Amino acid sequence: METINPATGEVVESYEEDSASDVGSALERAEDTFAEWREVPIREREQLIEAAGDVLRENEREYAELMTEEMGKPISQALAEVQKCQWLCDHYAKHTSEYLEAETHPSPPGTTVKTVYDPMGPVLAVMPWNFPFWQAMRFAVPYLAAGNVGLLKHASNVPGSALAIEEIFEEAGFPDGAFQTLLVGSEKIDDVLADERVRAATLTGSGPAGRAVASTAGENLKKTVLELGGSDPFVVLDDADIDAAAETGAWARNQNGGQSCIAAKRFIVHEDVYDDFLDRFVEECEALTVGDPMDEDTDIGPQAQSHLMEELHEQVEQSVDAGANVVIGGEPLDRDGPFYPPTILTDIPQGCPADTEELFGPVASVFSVADEDAAIETANDTQFGLGASIWTEDRDRGQCVARRIDAGCTYINQLTKSDPRVPFGGVKSSGYGRELSEAGIKEFVNRKTVWTE
Structure with a gap:
């Protein structure tokens, strides 16, 4: 798997693709880590999300230059993208507890009824190259904060960015297996998504790619969120x-x-x-x-x-x-x-x-x-x-x-943009589901009713 600088035509780096055995080990690690990660108190998760934002700040220029080399984004816009990822981390470090607070319901005298928001498990993300850090981070941050673990299949022309994002969470102190990058081609996605250890999936990409993921997920009764472009x-x-x-x-x-x-x-x-x-x-x-x-x-x-x-x-x-x-x-x-x-x-x-x-x-x-x-x-x-x-x-x-x-x-009187504070997503052939804000973090949770007599 090679990355080529589009501005110069030069090879930036070569990467070894993950084997079927590597993918299997990653899925096993994700399942094992989830069993522990889901029990970590929300406040501790928020602190780790905050630490991920600090890692982004400390390595801002390095990450920006990596994006520019891999897919040609102007360096000023690459820096702005890294800074937006910092803002994303800051937002969920502050608001996750509020977003996931249990909701109470009317109930008979002597009872309490509430909805709690439990994590679902390993979530697969298939992400595009155009915003190499932002697209992946806006998936990872809310879902990790909710107690899920993440598996990223990034675009094949930005593997360096994919691995750098994995390192961000490692350096921030997340447990091994909480967020993993899979260096595999698109032809491997069906097998990963069909694996019983993967509980849900999100994709940002083309219509055909979204339909393929939705089809496989549907056959296996797995929740999906799709963002499929627009005009x-x-x-x-x-x-x-x-x-x-x-x-x-x-x-x-x-x-x-x-x-x-x-x-x-x-x-x-x-x-x-x-x-x-x-x-x-x-x-x-x-x-x-x-x-x-x-x-x-x-x-x-x-x-x-x-x-x-x-x-x-x-x-x-x-x-x-x-x-x-x-x-x-x-x-x-x-x-x-x-x-x-x-x-x-x-x-x-x-x-x-x-x-x-x-x-x-x-x-x-x-x-x-x-x-x-x-x-x-x-x-x-x-x-x-x-x-x-x-x-x-x-x-x-x-x-x-x-x-x-x-x-x-x-x-x-403003251009269309994504913002951590407000839900983001489309209708018709632009997909379904929402990312960001409270709506985004609740896409991949079990809304569990708890009735206490």
Whole structure:
């Protein structure tokens, strides 16, 4: 298993894949550790989560550079990702006891009835490469805090990040086996998930991968949480602050090289402000710097892998062939590495990739609509339902529009983002279940009723 720096084409490191025997030992260790870990008081778990945050702080630069080398994330954004993981740890170190406090219920005189939240056991996580630390940590931290143990199958191009996350929990003082990385290919996941020692699974990734995991889990009656990407609408109404919408929109589309499930992808703009918004949006996108991801001034680095850029460009070409107009960008940059510039498409025909597919890179599809109802109709005209961003100076109007959009989260006058304090997840083909906050930590617990006579 090799990792290749997408910016240079150089091999970063080679790793030995885990054998079937290695995986079996990891599962046995997870089961044994769970029997002890579940009995550790919540306050002690919180203290260990806090210690994991300290390990992240102490090694912040090292982890950021590792991410940048493995998948091309600009170093400033990699540092921000490590810091967000610290915030995640701080949040659950403070709030786990509150989130898992027993809930009492009405009962007959002389009895007490309550719901307690017990851990389920080893939880398998299948995670993507685009946010190598955040995606894995937002799974691990709440589930470990709840008393579960974790098994991580990370993307094959970020094994160094996967092993570093395992080391974070080891250095923080978690027991051996509380969190383990499995260096295996995707073809091994069915066997791991079907193993009786694994009690649940979570996946962030593609629709086909999510359906495969859900199918295997369903056959074995195991709980799953799936986050399967999106084609998020960015709705600009006629009373929006155009400068703010354009500035935020350029970043919402292009941060992390546009490789984000909750990136703004379809810009749906009221016809009265369409021209003004497009002009400002072009200015903001053209001002972004594409370059060496290790340079602090770089906004957009390479795409994570060459084949991913080729797939993205094919989607652009198919859309142009169907009649879409390229305003800026639209061609890979003439330099070493899979660098793709900020690209804006307009006049997008129905049914072309820029209209119906998720474009996982720095390509924005811009649509003009006649009114608010048309904006909502266009926003909902997708198989996805992860996030949405709505721009209007009238907050009451924004909240009304938000309730009519099919998405797991909607942000008014802000880009869509995940936050440890609020639930995160989607609907329709964007998956089901929630991560983060109280809802996230309770996804993989046994809500046990205890009746005392």
